Structure formats: C-alpha cells, structure tokens
Amino acid sequence: MELSEYVQRGFQRLADPGSFDSNAFALLLRAAFQSLLDARADEAALDHPGLKHIDPVVLKHCHAAAATYILEAGKHRVDRSTLSTYLEDCKFDQDRIEIFCTEYQNNKNSLEILLGSIGRSLPHITDVSWRLEYQIKTNQLHKMYQPGYLVTLNVENSDSQSYPEISFSCNMEQLQDLVGKLKDASKSLERATQL
Amino acid sequence: MLLDLSEEHKEHLAFLPRVDAAVVAEFGRIAVEFLRRGANPKIYEGAARKLNVSSDTIQHGVEGLTYLLTESSKLMISELDFQDSVFVLGFSEELNKLLLQLYLDNRKEIRRILNELAPCLPSYHSLEWRLDVQLASRSLRQQIKPTVTVKLNLDQNGDHSTHFLQTDPATLLHLVQQLEQALEEMKTNHCRRVVRSIK
Secondary structure, three states, rough: OOOHHHHHHHHHHHHOOOOOHHHHHHHHHHHHHHHOOOOOOOOHHHOOHHHHOOHHHHHHHHHHHHHHHHHHHHHHOOOOHHHHHHHHOEEEHHHHHHHHHHHHHHHHHHHHHHHHHOOOOEEEEEEEEEEEEEEOOOOOOOOOOOOEEEEEEEEOOOOOOOEEEEEEEEEEHHHHHHHHHHHHHHHHHHHHHHO | OOOOOHHHHHHHHOOHHHHHHHHHHHHHHHHHHHHHHHHHHHHHHHHHOOOHHOHHHHHHHHHHHHHHHHHHHHOOOOOOHHHHHHHHHOHHHHHHHHHHHHHHHHHHHHHHHOOOOOOOEEEEEEEEEEEEOOOOOOOOOOEEEEEEEEEEEEOOOOOEEEEEEEOOOOHHHHHHHHHHHHHHOOHHHHHHHHHHHOO
C-alpha cells in the first residue's frame, strides 16, 4: 500500500496529541468515514464545535489524509494487525489505535460495498415483465389463433444511470428456449457454488 | 365465406382458361415467387413471347392469380368456399381443381409471408450465456462476485441485433421464475376457455 508524502504527513499529524486532542481525533475520524460513506454528508462534517479550535488548513489536510488511508485500506482489504502496525509506525498511541480499528471495523462492510460498486460493467438486468396475448387477426392475415408473448427486460446502466428497456416478442417455443437456457445457466451456477 | 371478386379482377383471371394446365401451374409458381421476392418483369416478357400475347396480359394474369391466392389465404377460407368463389368465373372443372390445389399447396407459405407484414417488435432469436466470477477491480481487491453474462440475439424485419447484458445470480433465479409463470399461464383454465371460444 503506497501513500503519498502528503497523506503520510497528514496522517502522522493526526497522531500528535498536540494538534488533535482525543475528542478532536475521534470527531475527525468519524467525519472522515461519514464523508466517504454517507451520501448525504457535506462540508458541514468538519464544522463540529469540537474542531473549531484547529486551523482549517490542518483540519482539511488531516481529513483528506485520513480519508485516503481509509480508502486504500478498504481497497486492499487490510486486516486488523496490518492496520495496527501501520498506525503504530505513524506513532499513534494505543487508545487511538483502538478507536481507529473499532471505527474501521464498524464501517468495513459499507466501505467494501462502496468500493465494489465503482467500475464499469455491461448493462445489468434488474427485472423482467411479460405479457401474454392471443393473436386473432391482422389486416393482412385473419384467423391467426395463436398465443404470443411480449417480454421486457429492465436494464440498468452502471455509469450513465440510465434505464433503457429491451423488449421483444416471442412465441411459445421461443420462450421455452429462452427459459431453458436461463435454467441451464442457473443450474451451472449452483454446481459452481458447490465446488 | 365467399370471396368477392371485382370485375377488373375477373377480367384479369379470364386469361387463365386460354392457356393449358401446365402454364397455369407455372403462373401459380410465379405468383408465390412474386409474394416472396417481388415482381420480375423479365419473366413476364419471356412468357408473353412464348404464348404470343402482350406482356401486360401476362402480368395481369399473374397478379390476378396472386390476389386470388392471398385473399383466400388471408381469410383462411374453406375448400368449399374457395370452390364456390371460383365457380362464378365460369372456368372448366379441370381448371377449378387446379386452382384449388394451388390454394391448398401454397396457403401455409402465403400466410407465413403475410404474417411478416404485421407491425412487430424485435423478436427473440437466441440466447447465449456465460458464467463469470469477478476477482478484483481497480477499486477493490480480493472479490468473489459471480455474474452471468448474456448475449441476446433479436431479429426485426430481417435485421439482427445483439445485446450484451449481465445479471447477478439472484436476479437470474427471479427471471427464470417469472418467465416460467408466463409459460404456465397458457395452461390455466381461463386461457383454455378463451382459446376454445375464439374460433
């Protein structure tokens, strides 16, 4: 895990009781997690009265450093011992290490979900709707008398946040073919999970 | 249900008794080809020369026959009704039989072609799938994220389109369940009753 000098300095500053007393440390830490994980968080996270006495430049530096470290740790899925070791190297005292690790543990799942959702993928199928009709006639053809299906796949695009739909018609045989293939896929999935 | 043939139509068909059975059969073949692929003026000209009539007469004859066959196929009229409709043209017994045979032989194909004229959405052609497991990404290492990648092939008016899509295992099971319900629906009492009563 490589961190830039800027980040390292900011993080080390956080360890210094002279710059951050225990209360301020805990507040800043929480603010860092919140600004990463809480979609509604805004600048006001750092506006807490408990942090008012600290120079805003220092505050921003350390906040950025903490947030960067948290993301890197999450990305590499570090375990508790790696975490403690690094914090010790940065000269954090045991209390602060304990607070950091606890806070990290509490937010680990959300962090991993967030990181896992970043990235490109193919359009993702989210749902399907269908319509069954009985075809009677068209202006070109009378006495059709056959069932027909109209299937719509609801799809989500990861990056553009758009929700296009894919619709197609099919007859009974075609739908059976489609369902058969999807069932094969799900059976194959089941087998793979049992390996 | 009898076919209603206009005077003009009857005029065009009046050409048919003037040629022998083999030619009528050939016209029948040209008529179905006309439906499949459109008119071919060269054929008309060739036939016109051989039979010593104008190209227009041939064209009208073929078009008249085509119309007769498509209208009958569209309405899916019974053999009896077809015979009665053709009877008014005053053709020979032999010609009537030939026309009936042409109708019955080509009805299925003609209906298939007519079906393509209806308004339609892309229709299902085929589906291929692949099982993948995502192990890592730039933003998160050590993942185990199963995904099903799907290639959906659709047809519309002769054009093929392909969609590459993806889904997760839970949604896949949901899709299977929903579509199986769709298939089951045709077997319910309600649907069977509807099918029985619309004839």
